[in-house]
Amino acid sequence: MTAAKVTVVNALASATALAPARVGWLAGARCVLQRDLRLALRRRADTLSALAFFVMVVSLFPLGVGPEPALLRSMAPGVLWVAALLATLLTLPRLFADDHQDGTLEQLLLAAQPLPLLVLGKVLAHWVSSCLLLVLISPLLALQFGLSASAAGVLMLSLLLGTPVLSLVGAVSAALTVGLRSASVLMALLTLPLYIPVLIFGAGAVQAHNAGLGVGGHFSLLGAMLLLALAGAPLVVAAALRISLESA
């Protein structure tokens, strides 16, 4: 597997370093995205264990609080959202750690393409490989909790809008803690406070729907957070990576 990885790294290096003028900005980001997706496909266990974690955490709640349908229905949005949040958090330390260990990260920092765009490619790949499956399986879990079909749809949409924000914001703390000994504990401490707004409005959308209120406001705020994170997070991640690697 390491051999396969090295060839991918070489492909990237030759695409970005040897012919810097010919590889455009977006092509660089696409190259990183394809490489990370290929790596994720070759290491399916990582993706699947995050998914299994999500399903298991969600299934623990009915066992813990009792199987009353009314209680479960009111708890479902929060439980699913918190579980998605924790599952995302679980996968985040690996976002930069492997690349840091084998030196790929330094190659990315030296690439001719702007670092924020390359970072965006990496984060996008993280979202596709770690979060997209959670989003897709969430309606099934929502039905287990007795949510109506329309509420399950709202939940899935809110996760679809919200989980990219989790990936983007989490990338900031992953970049700040890259190479540190206590990285994973520290990550939780740094990331979870910043996740709170997404959790509130994501779970709030489903609760509003259950209460018969409109969900437009919640979705608009989630969309606004997504746009803000999309515009700001790659820049912050790039700055954080430079801080982390420059003095390491």
Place this chain on the structure above:
Amino acid sequence: MKPGLNWFAFAAPQRFYPLAGRLLPWFAVAAALLGVAGLYIGLVLAPTDAQQGEAYRIIFVHVPAAWMSMVIYLAMAGWAGAGLVFNSRLSSMMACALAPTGALMTFLALWTGALWGKPTWGTWWVWDARLTSELVLLFLYIGFMALHGAIEDTRRADRAAGLLALVGVVNVPIIYFSVKWWNTLHQGASVSFTKAPSMATPMLLGMLVMALAFWMYCIAVTLMRVRAIMLEREGHTGWALAARQSQPAATRPQVETR
């Protein structure tokens, strides 16, 4: 160039250390005097509130602490930003020195809020927008200190924690406007620049004097802490060694020499 005080001269720890030492007693004395005066006005002179009875008197600690928790975060982020932009050592030291005081103020605001909430709302805690966002602020302070502590290289720690502080700034306006944006249990602002205050004059006076006392206290302890940080980080330099020698042994900060 106009002759006069060159402020940038004090960006060097070597020059700021004695200045901070000279200013510190004044701020400490001011904090003590204003604190006594504010408590006297608040606990003795101010009348009992018509609706809340005596329980309202906790605001003389609660409101200044809550104000300071936000002001210190902004100051900390400002110093951290200056440290990132100008790459000046003192700015990052100031940010580090402010964080524990800010965390203490946030904790005080939450704790006194709980003490006030029990008799008035009938509960220690509600998941209201302002309380939740203030709790997030406490987590941000703790995250800042934890990240700084986890990185051994001080320069990297300063810059990484500084970046985190800047990201967390988005939370401050959310706390401040939370009572306006959401209809929540926490009451709206009683004091503002645009309208007459909705409280009796002695109450307002007591609160403002206490707020000043908190300002002075925070400045005093921050200066004290930044002096210790300067000695710790600059411990290998000549002036720091001289400064340590000149202090009586009992009050000398424990510094490891490298």
